Structures are given as C-alpha cells and as structure tokens.
Amino acid sequence: MPHKCTKCGREYKDGSTEILKGCESCGGKKFLFVKEEELNRDVLEEKTIDEIAEESHEEVLEVVDSDKAPKQVEMYDRVETIRIVSPGSYELNLERMAQSDERIVSVGKEGSYIIDLMSMAKEEPKKKGRKR
Amino acid sequence: MKIFYQTFGTVKKKFTGLLNRFFKKKRTRIGIYGPPNAGKTTLANRIARDWTGDAVGPVSEIPHETRRARKKEDIIISGANGNTVVMDIVDTPGVTTKIDYHEFLEFGMEKDEAIIRAREATEGVAEAMHWLREDIDGVIYMLDSTVDPFMQVNIMMIGIIEARNLPVIIVANKIDLPDAAPARIRSAFPQHPVVAISGREGKNVEDLYEMMLEYFG
Numbered sequence: 001m002p003h004k005c006t007k008c009g010r011e012y013k014d015g016s017t018e019i020l021k022g023c024e025s026c027g028g029k030k031f032l033f034v035k036e037e038e039l040n041r042d043v044l045e046e047k048t049i050d051e052i053a054e055e056s057h058e059e060v061l062e063v064v065d066s067d068k069a070p071k072q073v074e075m076y077d078r079v080e081t082i083r084i085v086s087p088g089s090y091e092l093n094l095e096r097m098a099q100s101d102e103r104i105v106s107v108g109k110e111g112s113y114i115i116d117l118m119s120m121a122k123e124e125p126k127k128k129g130r131k132r
Numbered sequence: 133m134k135i136f137y138q139t140f141g142t143v144k145k146k147f148t149g150l151l152n153r154f155f156k157k158k159r160t161r162i163g164i165y166g167p168p169n170a171g172k173t174t175l176a177n178r179i180a181r182d183w184t185g186d187a188v189g190p191v192s193e194i195p196h197e198t199r200r201a202r203k204k205e206d207i208i209i210s211g212a213n214g215n216t217v218v219m220d221i222v223d224t225p226g227v228t229t230k231i232d233y234h235e236f237l238e239f240g241m242e243k244d245e246a247i248i249r250a251r252e253a254t255e256g257v258a259e260a261m262h263w264l265r266e267d268i269d270g271v272i273y274m275l276d277s278t279v280d281p282f283m284q285v286n287i288m289m290i291g292i293i294e295a296r297n298l299p300v301i302i303v304a305n306k307i308d309l310p311d312a313a314p315a316r317i318r319s320a321f322p323q324h325p326v327v328a329i330s331g332r333e334g335k336n337v338e339d340l341y342e343m344m345l346e347y348f349g
Contacts, residue, residue: 079254102261104254111233111247113254117285120261121292 002039003031006049006060009042019061033058080106080113159206160348161220163263165293166274167285168195168226168253171305173202175274175331176223180204182337188223194239196253198225201263211342217349222263225256228285264292270299270348272340277304277312277328281320290321299347301340304328308335 003012003019007028012019022029032053034041042049053060083091083106096102103116164172176188189202202223210216231253236246264271271293275281293300302321304314307328314328327343329336 079251079258102258104258111250113231113250115229115231115254115257117227117229117257117261117288117292120258121265121295123265 002034002036003061004034004039004042004049006030006032006053009049011039029062031061032056033061078106080104082106084108159218159220160269161222161267162270162272162344162348163222163224163260163268164272164274165224165227165260165264165289166303167228167276167279167283169193170226170274170276171331172226172274173198173223175272175303175305175329176202176204176221178331178334178337179207179209179221182341183207183209188221194236194241196226196231196236196249196256198223199249199252199256201225201256201259209341209344211345215345215349217345219344219348222268224260224263225253227257227260227289229288231257264296268298271301272344273300273302273324274305275302275317276306277314277317278306278309281317286320290324300324301343301347302326303331303340305331308333 002014003016004010005012005019005023005026005028007030008023008026010023010025012031018024019031023031032049034052034056038052038056041047042052050060078093078096081093081096081103083093085091085108101119101122103119105114105116106112107114164176166172173189173191177191180186180188184204184207186204188204189198191197203220204223205220206218207221208216208218231250233243233246233250236249237243241249273286273290273293275286290300290302302317302324304312304317304326306312307314308330312328314326317328318326325343325347327336327340329340331337
C-alpha cells in the first residue's frame, strides 16, 4: 500500500526509503497507509488525510529522526568495567569483568574514562595444558 | 587435472611454509608507543615512506587521532654498514590513563562526536596494551620533547616494557620546535638509549634507523 503525507498529501510508493527523511515537499514526518483504490479519495471527497485516517483505522506512521535521539549504549556494548554514576553510586559491567582483568572506570554520564594500565599489562591467565 | 593442480598448490604452500620456518628469520614486530600527540603516526608514516613508499595513517593536532592500531608489514631497513633487518611496524593509539571528551571540545568538535572519540580512544588504549602483551618484540617509545617527560603514564609504561624484557628505544620527538628539551628526556630515562629527532621534518631519523638496526636487528 502506498503512503501519503498527512500534511500535504504527497504520495510515496510502498516501501520507499525517501519518507525516512520526512516528506520531500513539506518536510512532514507523518504518513498514512492508503489503499491503492483510495489513493485519491482525499481530493475527490475533499477530506483531510487525518479524517481518512480515522475512517480507515489505519495507523499513521511517524518518522523519528534517528540523529537527534542518540542511541543509549547497551550495557554489554560499554567499554568500561565500572561506572561511577555519582559519588557512592556505581554500575558494574559484570560481562566485561568476567571476560578479562582489564579495568576501565567511567566517570559521570559519558565520554570520560580513567584507564588502569597496570591491569592491562598483566598476562592473561594461561589455560592449563592437558598433560598425560 | 584441476584437482591435481589444487593439491599441488596446497602441497607447495605447505612446503614453502616449512622451508620458511627453517631458514627464514622470524620478523621482528616493533610497536610505536607513547602518550597521545607525541607524533607516533608521523614517525610511522616517515618510516613507511622512507623504506616502502607508503603511508600508514592520517595525522592531526587533535589528540587520539589514531584509535586503532595500524600495522605495516615487511619494512626492510638497511644501515650504513650494509646490515639489514626486516620488521613490521605497529602504530598504536596513544596510551594515557585519563580520557575526557571535554578536551576535544576545545578543538571545535561537536559534543556527540567528542563523546564517540573518547569512547574509541579508550578502546584504542586497550588495543595498544593488548598488542604489547601478545605480539610485540621491541618498542619505540615516543615522547614530545616540549613536554615534561615525568608523567605517570611514561614512568608506568617504561616500567611495563622493562618488566616484559622488551628492547626499547626512546625517541625525543619534535626537536624542530623552539621549546624542545630532549636533554630532559635523556636525564629522565638514563637506562635506555634516547635519540632526538623531528619526525615531521625528518631531522636525525637516520640516527634512529641505525639504532633500530642495533637494538632490534
């Protein structure tokens, strides 16, 4: 089914990637799915697209600007082993702690790190060789 | 027939591998280490350019430009007396104990970009240390000779390198700058060979190459 911009009514083909950046004509961020045969109903019946949306019970799609909302880095993606959220409040990254002895401490919200070089200089614990 | 060539190919590969193992000397892998902005990539580029004609990576005045280790293989360095040594050069991210995105903001960087740079730089330190632990046979430790060498990081890193029994050459870089004081670096690390160069202008790099032949050859 094609999409229609709810603001200006411009049509976009089904699955078009252009709408991800917003409507090319008016910059609108909301789009409605319309049936092929009802594509021109808004003009013919002199209705707004919002009215058609109500009648057809189709969901209005809203394009979210991905650049403006920075993704929250998931715990397992974090580089630090210990995060000092505020004085006396800590978050421990157990996954990283289990993987290695490296200790990177992050201070505050983001982008500030203290690195323990000595923890990184240590030899990895050697696996016991199977001797017979 | 095709199968014959394929098996012949793999047998040949295995055989040359075996020959190499017996007759060819193992290449030495030299890591260029040092604090951020000491001129590690500039030196790596110069070495690569002087001996192979290639470059290793981009340089910038903003610290932590190199956030992944870069390797340049099979660099053949020859000295005045005809000695040659084959080495791999690993240009590593600057090693430091503290990274804060605020320092990048001063260079006009956007906040989001600076935060990502700080994160990548932190991973870079871990990578540099990983190389040092696993796969380095000798170290060129770069220092900016306009900066006080008695920083905690330098003392700690030299200590770590010594503990691993790796040969090390300390390079006092940026002697083309007016307030360079390479003597300060010499007195800070009297137990190791120190060579004063300008990686950017190429001053005294021949001395460094001779020293590399002597200590890493």
